[in-house]
Amino acid sequence: MSTSAFVGETYRKRLIVFYIPLFLFVFAMLFPFFWMLITSIKTDAELYNRRVSPFLVRDPTFEHWRMLFQDTLFLQWVWNTLWVAVVSTGISLFAGVLGGYALARLTFRGSTVFSIWIFITYLVPPALLFIPLTGVMSFFGLMDSRASLMFAYPTFLVPFCIWLLIGYFQTIPKELEECARIDGATRVQAMVKIVLPLAVPGILSAGIFAFTLSWNEFLYALVFLSSPENKTVPVGVTGELILGDVFFWGPLMAGALFGSVPVAIVYSFFVEHYVSGMTGAVKG
Amino acid sequence: MADTSAATARARVSASRAGEKSRTSWLTTQLEDERVLGYVLLVPAFLLIIVFIAYPFALGVWMALTDKVVGQPGSFVGLANFAKLLDSDIFRTAAWNTVFFTVVATAIKAALGMWLAVLLNRKFRLSRVTRAAVLLPFIVPTVLSTLVWLWMLDGTFSVFNWILRWLWDLELSVFGLVVKEDFGYIRGPNWLGDPAWAMGSIIMANVWRGLPFFAISFLAALQTVPTELYDAAEIDGASGWRKFWNVTLPMIKPVAIVVVVFSFVVTFADFQLVYVLTRGGPYNSTHLLATLAYQISMHAGNLGEGAATALFMVPLLFVVIVLQLTYLRRIGVD
Numbered sequence: 109m110s111t112s113a114f115v116g117e118t119y120r121k122r123l124i125v126f127y128i129p130l131f132l133f134v135f136a137m138l139f140p141f142f143w144m145l146i147t148s149i150k151t152d153a154e155l156y157n158r159r160v161s162p163f164l165v166r167d168p169t170f171e172h173w174r175m176l177f178q179d180t181l182f183l184q185w186v187w188n189t190l191w192v193a194v195v196s197t198g199i200s201l202f203a204g205v206l207g208g209y210a211l212a213r214l215t216f217r218g219s220t221v222f223s224i225w226i227f228i229t230y231l232v233p234p235a236l237l238f239i240p241l242t243g244v245m246s247f248f249g250l251m252d253s254r255a256s257l258m259f260a261y262p263t264f265l266v267p268f269c270i271w272l273l274i275g276y277f278q279t280i281p282k283e284l285e286e287c288a289r290i291d292g293a294t295r296v297q298a299m300v301k302i303v304l305p306l307a308v309p310g311i312l313s314a315g316i317f318a319f320t321l322s323w324n325e326f327l328y329a330l331v332f333l334s335s336p337e338n339k340t341v342p343v344g345v346t347g348e349l350i351l352g353d354v355f356f357w358g359p360l361m362a363g364a365l366f367g368s369v370p371v372a373i374v375y376s377f378f379v380e381h382y383v384s385g386m387t388g389a390v391k392g
Numbered sequence: 393m394a395d396t397s398a399a400t401a402r403a404r405v406s407a408s409r410a411g412e413k414s415r416t417s418w419l420t421t422q423l424e425d426e427r428v429l430g431y432v433l434l435v436p437a438f439l440l441i442i443v444f445i446a447y448p449f450a451l452g453v454w455m456a457l458t459d460k461v462v463g464q465p466g467s468f469v470g471l472a473n474f475a476k477l478l479d480s481d482i483f484r485t486a487a488w489n490t491v492f493f494t495v496v497a498t499a500i501k502a503a504l505g506m507w508l509a510v511l512l513n514r515k516f517r518l519s520r521v522t523r524a525a526v527l528l529p530f531i532v533p534t535v536l537s538t539l540v541w542l543w544m545l546d547g548t549f550s551v552f553n554w555i556l557r558w559l560w561d562l563e564l565s566v567f568g569l570v571v572k573e574d575f576g577y578i579r580g581p582n583w584l585g586d587p588a589w590a591m592g593s594i595i596m597a598n599v600w601r602g603l604p605f606f607a608i609s610f611l612a613a614l615q616t617v618p619t620e621l622y623d624a625a626e627i628d629g630a631s632g633w634r635k636f637w638n639v640t641l642p643m644i645k646p647v648a649i650v651v652v653v654f655s656f657v658v659t660f661a662d663f664q665l666v667y668v669l670t671r672g673g674p675y676n677s678t679h680l681l682a683t684l685a686y687q688i689s690m691h692a693g694n695l696g697e698g699a700a701t702a703l704f705m706v707p708l709l710f711v712v713i714v715l716q717l718t719y720l721r722r723i724g725v726d
Binding site: 134214215235240296323324330342346357379 | 661
């Protein structure tokens with residue numbers, strides 16, 4: 109009897125200090141997504157009626173989804189965002205892998221200074237640079253084009269990739285490379301054939317991060333793009349679905365939902381990489 | 393005749409082949425040298441940083457010293473933009489908001505993030521799914537998730553206010569205690585339209601988005617703490633709280649500081665939240681430096697003044713980074 113009382117006590121304690129707080133956290137984190145979904149499938153009549161409970165959907169409709177995909181340029185924005193994210197991730201990985209390898213493995217004059225500068229640029233926020241960058245982009249004739257973002261995004265992606273990959277390259281034993289060189293491989297061959305294949309998990313983490321960061325970027329896209337057909341998802345949804353003071357909440361929430369889905373899918377495939385990459389970035 | 397031309401052609405081909413060969417081997421020998429290879433590998437990163445970060449930064453400093461407006465060359469005005477800003481109430485409010493928003497939001501995220509990390513560090517069923525679910529707000533595009541906050545905090549259709557009204561009606565029908573007939577906030581606060589509530593609402597949305605980053609980073613740090621330390625503390629009779637304060641916290645302090653610095657810098661330069669939720673309103677009460685710089689440069693067209701506004705972020709950023717780095721070094725020495 110005393111045992112069962114003891115068990116009951118710990119269960120109650122576990123409920124109070126563990127299950128209830130954890131449930132509340134998870135609920136708070138996920139509620140806005142539930143709200144996106146539920147808003148996007150309600151009829152306007154129900155959406156703007158304060159008398160009925162907003163938690164129930166009486167008359168589900170896909171009208172807002174249809175509007176989003178057929179009456180707006182949403183699919184074009186998805187395509188633009190995808191294209192920009194893939195190219196800027198590619199550029200950043202190219203520059204980041206080479207730079208990260210050099211700073212992690214090679215000793216040359218100025219490598220420490222360069223590492224420190226990379227760290228400082230890593231902390232430079234887009235909000236600091238967007239005004240003069242507008243001048244640079246118009247000088248190159250890139251304003252209102254997707255190419256402007258493909259060059260702008262690497263400004264924050266390259267320092268990030270280099271920083272993450274320096275840490276990763278340092279975990280690969282230097283002896284492997286030395287063995288290859290004793291067997292007659294050149295330094296470049298040792299790098300390309302021995303080190304880079306071993307660094308694939310790190311490169312993948314950096315790539316996933318870079319992709320999601322470019323998918324989510326807002327300020328540069330807002331400033332550089334003006335034609336509706338060139339916009340990315342974040343700028344298109346906020347800019348084109350709000351006309352003056354009129355908010356079309358149904359299509360807006362559908363846009364928020366479907367704009368989030370691609371990154372959520374990428375993330376769900378690579379969640380373990382993502383988490384380990386994040387902790388790697390923190391420790392590095 | 394034909395013979396000789398064929399022969400010269402053949403000679404030319406073999407000569408060019410030989411040239412190619414010697415050039416490749418020259419390149420290979422050069423790249424064997426670490427000092428050469430190091431610079432060559434850094435060329436792409438270096439070019440990008442010079443053209444799209446260093447040059448724009450210098451250009452920004454120059455623009456801040458001119459009265460440049462959109463479409464016209466500016467002339468040098470010295471520190472006039474900075475003086476004008478320091479004299480303006482809107483700028484001072486924005487500067488104060490930036491500091492207040494950053495400090496308060498980061499503190500809340502750190503505290504709640506630590507709590508959530510400790511919860512997630514336990515063993516329970518569905519722990520992997522829970523971790524993945526909790527990270528979701530950090531993954532999706534900020535602007536899009538901020539739109540749902542805009543809708544949830546809407547002046548008329550806010551779901552929070554619907555719940556408050558429902559609770560109030562419940563109170564009236566069950567207990568019938570009328571505290572005050574028109575007790576304003578029972579009808580629900582005007583989350584974004586009332587200066588007293590707007591900054592709090594923005595902080596709430598920021599905490600929601602940034603919390604997962606803290607929780608998952610702290611969780612990773614918690615997992616590196618050796619369990620022997622807890623066993624030893626337990627033998628010494630330490631309670632749960634004491635174990636947290638005297639074992640967990642000191643062990644994860646270095647990681648915690650890196651996470652806080654990083655989040656501080658990102659929160660500090662936040663643009664999207666305020667842009668979507670309030671556009672700096674009501675009455676310019678919620679502007680941050682980033683949104684004010686955007687409004688001055690892109691809406692009003694005063695590029696010089698906008699660049700000066702953005703530059704005010706530099707000293708504050710610099711102070712934070714230096715403080716935290718010296719702190720890191722100090723605990724590194726200990």
